[in-house]
Amino acid sequence: MSFPPEPWYLRGTLVLSVFRVPRRLVRDEHLPAGTRLITLAGNAFVAVAFVSYEPGGVLTYEELLVATPVWDRGAVAVSVPQIWVDSEASRLGGRELWAIPKQLARFGEGSSIAGVAVTGGVPLPGRWKVAGRVVQRLDGRDVRAHAAMSGRVRLVRAGWMFPVGGPLGYLTGRTPLVSLAMDDMRLTFGQAP
Template identity: 40%
Template sequence: MSSEYPPEPWHLAGQLHTSVFLVPFADVIAMLPGAPSQGLPPGTRLIRLGGKCIVGTAWVNYEPGGVLHYRELMSTVLVRSGWRLLPSITHIWVDSEASRAGGRALWGIPKHLADFYFSDDAASPGSTRTRVREFTAAEQSGAIASGTVRGRRRLPWRLPVRFRVVQRLNGRAKITPVRSRATLGLSSATFQADARGSLGFLAGRKPLLTLTMHDFDMTFGG
């Protein structure tokens, strides 16, 4: 498995399922990698709603057609940088050495390697995808998380989805643009984090909202 990665921007395609949680501020601070002052990008602070923070998770399958093909699980927090509200990735796993190396070097995204099972991977070519999708992620030290996503409603149009991600890179805040188009859908999901793992702060919590980006085309980076 090669660790050579393409230059930015990365043009990617696939499926993304993201869920939103409200997590007590103290639990979020405790899970940040390193000291709190080192866990968030410089100049940012956590958004708080009644003592809770907004945490997102995402299962992503980057499919053939983009510059890289791999699977991913991530966790993010919503932060403020000046007047802007931005997601910042705190935990993330991929099954591609190239994605791991490129994410760290180009954008300060703290990617680690893991093994994944996505139920769509087992579908035969040309078959109708299952309505309920299953996901698992594990590293050598043990399980990370598992979950299911059931599609509910899907909009009939492809829409633009644009946002920016802020990370710590070489001691500074690195803001990276993300531009995509996708068919958006409302889904329901379960998420079971291993209580002993890096996402243990999500153990026993239920997502408030789950959205799916079907068949997205994405440009990550400038």
Template identity: 40%
Template sequence: MPYPPEPWELRGSMHLSLWRLPETELPSSPVETPPVLVGGSGLVGTAWVIYGPGSVMEYNELLTAVLVYDRMVPRVHISHIWVDSADSEQGGRELWGIPKRQAQFRLRSTTGEPRFSRVASFAADGIASAGFTRLAPLPGSWPFAYRVAQDLNGFQQTRVSGSSTVQWCSSAWRFEPDGPLGWLGGRRPVASLALNDFAMRFGAES
């Protein structure tokens, strides 16, 4: 088994955008977890993630997730995800039913590493690209805890928890029209955030 056992201890940064889509245009999710709807629309998140020093593995990631619920409790379903690590791809699929695939990434910033710069840009060849400008930070460090709901030989939920500093951003996205996220093209996110230096635990003790 080339990937580490769960839980995965991960550190890094994330640039996240949130989108509001009509119910008919939302990604599919397990039948046990229908989408959370407000006024006939649901919430989708797209995120670029850099897992850096202090992580069980260092790699880059692009994902799309939809907000769902299980017996009225919100959950997160990862519908599309790409990584540049074969070990992460295999581990995500076999441990938690996360449909990881591999892609080539390009990361750029105006002042150095994307996680420390005011302006950062990301690209996954043939899929999407985006640029972020960091704006006002929120005070303090913010804890988070949620469960990811996936299909893995049946329905499965995985615990995720951690903390991070948070900063509002502006963002500009481009989705390849014929790519797997082309259905998001021409839309504007309702909000964008940077999680600057998160510490995350993904999965449970065996």
């Protein structure tokens, strides 16, 4: 199985919610040396996103990920402690290129990882853009990659279901601080050759 070279250009939609979680519950073995979670009053911030990458990008697949804001080399970055995809090419590429701990999963009704239902939607004006670094450690290897995303954003209500015994059980019963959806999302991930 092969995967596209970096950078990856992807298109699609996403739903993202941010949760406040006690620091002691948030994993950190994925952080490079010297990198630390950003915390406030003993809590970390955990973003959970479901992404559907659609035709028009280098790969087409679905993804569920957890991301945490971190301090790295004097700047804010993002790190991904948990992530699942339904594409072997994405799994291999994420691990080999950027040390992202992608695992294979099936999504849909009956998922043992998570489920989400989205309602409402208040569109925010314009096209939103965000860019920054993603920092990872996997199998003793530290990797820092660049990511840039843009799209049309809506504030939404997202109802997440995290099975108590599942890998995201530490989020069971928690209410998001904020939830948003991004349509016509464009993502560039990784360095140009």
